Amino acid sequence: MSKRERNAEQSRLDILQAAEAEFASKGLYGARVDEIAALAGINKRMIYAYFGSKEALYMSVLQAVYKRMERAEAQLVADGLGGRDLIGAVIDLYFDFLAGDPQFVSIVMWENLNKAAYLKALPVQDLERPAFAYIRDAVAAGKALGVFRPELDEQDVALSLITACFANFSNCYTLSHLFERDLCCAEQIEQRKIETRAMLLAYLCL
């Protein structure tokens, strides 16, 4: 094996990146530490030196993955957008983020299959979800302007929005087979985005 340059920071990042790919495709159980080491081009010992254990490594991956979502949400520039447009912007954000980050989708799915056991163990401040606030604000603004139905509950809306977006990505393989049609391709995702936006707005508006 060729010698690695000594660079602790880079090595840490390489391990994290390789681990994320391995955990995303095989889950915590299925992932192999030796495979992660090989993928990162690093010796296995360093994984234990930097992260301590397979589980601890998984937790670091989980945190990094949710951090990406948080950053994407934080970039949502809400200035000047009213109720309708803001909801549309949030839907676009989710679709674009999920389409561009399949490893996020996979790891969230693994985490759910594991009853969120590791997510629960993560410090809550690492899981801020700015978009929740955007959705709350958007619904409140829309109601105040008289464009949204006044009886809407902000959390219900947020849940409807998130679930309606997510399942298009999490279930695209089985649905593609059942519908005998490739639902994972960019054009289909774009179509689903349009439909989802229409559905959500029909539900929100008077």
Added chain:
Amino acid sequence: MSKRERNAEQSRLDILQAAEAEFASKGLYGARVDEIAALAGINKRMIYAYFGSKEALYMSVLQAVYKRMERAEAQLVADGLGGRDLIGAVIDLYFDFLAGDPQFVSIVMWENLNKAAYLKALPVQDLERPAFAYIRDAVAAGKALGVFRPELDEQDVALSLITACFANFSNCYTLSHLFERDLCCAEQIEQRKIETRAMLLAYLCL
């Protein structure tokens, strides 16, 4: 080990049931053949006698699981139900089925994480989904009656409906943590059912 009664049919069923539980909670990679044997109260050797391999056993489980969904869908008595009511009935069916069969949800998720590799290998006639036909009929009927928007595409509606229902179950653990609220309990599921019905109908109706 205590002796088992000789009953090939029962043994097969015990193995299938144990395997489904094990595969649902740990996936194909994480599931242990020894664990399945212990759970079924049967000697591991018999799993290989009856099913040949871990993969073949998984395929049998997959087929049995989708069969349950098919049977539930087939029970949907559509007689006398018009566009609106039929759509409502399909949503109720999905919510009730998914709520009562968490192993179905888990195995579909695992299958998606595995890019539907094993589902694809299953004979298509074992995957009839009668509800697709119901949804098509309901949308067509609603359009003919002038209650649904005429530009609706039947497949888009089916996808919106299925994804909107499924994600409430597949993602309830991570969402419960992020919303700091138990979304997996019966009351919350009922609330989500009501919201989802309202959302879908708002999207379908003129």
Added chain:
DNA sequence: TTAGTAACTCACCAGTTAGTTACATTTTAA
């Protein structure tokens, strides 16, 4: 009885797995 067979048990293997250790090399700081 006897023989055939399906259902079953037991003990084992070859390969894999997470995690460890002995030791070499490089960096850092006094």
Added chain:
DNA sequence: TTAAAATGTAACTAACTGGTGAGTTACTAA
């Protein structure tokens, strides 16, 4: 300069894993 800390390698281990060879038991039919 040099000692210690950090970073690296490769070989190792104890436990586990899917799968199997060989033999046993219960039942049936001749």
